[in-house]
Amino acid sequence: MVADDRKLPDMTAVAARVVELMGGREQVIASMEAEYYAMKARWNKDVLTIGRILRAHLHVEYYLTEFLQHTNPKLGDLDEARITFNQKINLLQSGDRTVELLIPGIRHLNKIRNRLAHNLDATVTEGDATVFLQGMFNAFREAGASGAEKQLSTKPIDVLEEFAEFASSMLHAPSGQHSKAFDQAMKELSGRTETP
CATH class of the missing domain: 1.20.1440 (de novo design (two linked rop proteins))
Structure with a gap:
């Protein structure tokens, strides 16, 4: 396996920035729930x-x-x-x-x-x-x-x-x-x- 020399950013900082970009914790949760239920609906097809x-x-x-x-x-x-x-x-x-x-x-x-x-x-x-x-x-x-x-x-x-x-x-x-x-x-x- 080839090593990737790029350093990953701090994941806590990434998560905080995602919350900020999406307009807050409630918007993140609402978005994730909507995506989850849409995916679940596709999964539950006939x-x-x-x-x-x-x-x-x-x-x-x-x-x-x-x-x-x-x-x-x-x-x-x-x-x-x-x-x-x-x-x-x-x-x-x-x-x-x-x-x-x-x-x-x-x-x-x-x-x-x-x-x-x-x-x-x-x-x-x-x-x-x-x-x-x-x-x-x-x-x-x-x-x-x-x-x-x-x-x-x-x-x-x-x-x-x-x-x-x-x-x-x-x-x-x-x-x-x-x-x-x-x-x-x-x-x-x-x-x-x-x-x-």
Whole structure:
């Protein structure tokens, strides 16, 4: 450890000067209490929703990393490279139509996580849910619920979690049977009938 040659001032004198600068003892106490309660209010935010958002983000990032390493084995260890979530999303732009359909939702999940980090607001809005409820995810979500007794949740946080699970599963198995069947269906319904 490098020694700091600067001499610290007398802390009693510093404290006295702070009290003087702030207009007296009562003002110092009032200021400290206000700051404490503001900090406590931020600390006491909705930890359940915060946890759900962070879990969804981490889950998608895990499978995003797995997908990138599986489809691009020459990339090396992405964890070792310490690239950001957004940089990983940019690496997805590979021409894989299925994955491209996930990108807007994955980007939006990252936006929500960043919003949480910058203001500790754990709100997932109807507008957020609308971004997730587009295209492929919504079609699979509705198809999966068809004939089911349980109704689909419309709560935005539930939609966010369902999207995260769906995106993770789509990123997880690019060579699995489900993925091959999905690719076949996409080709057939896009006017191309060749088999994978």
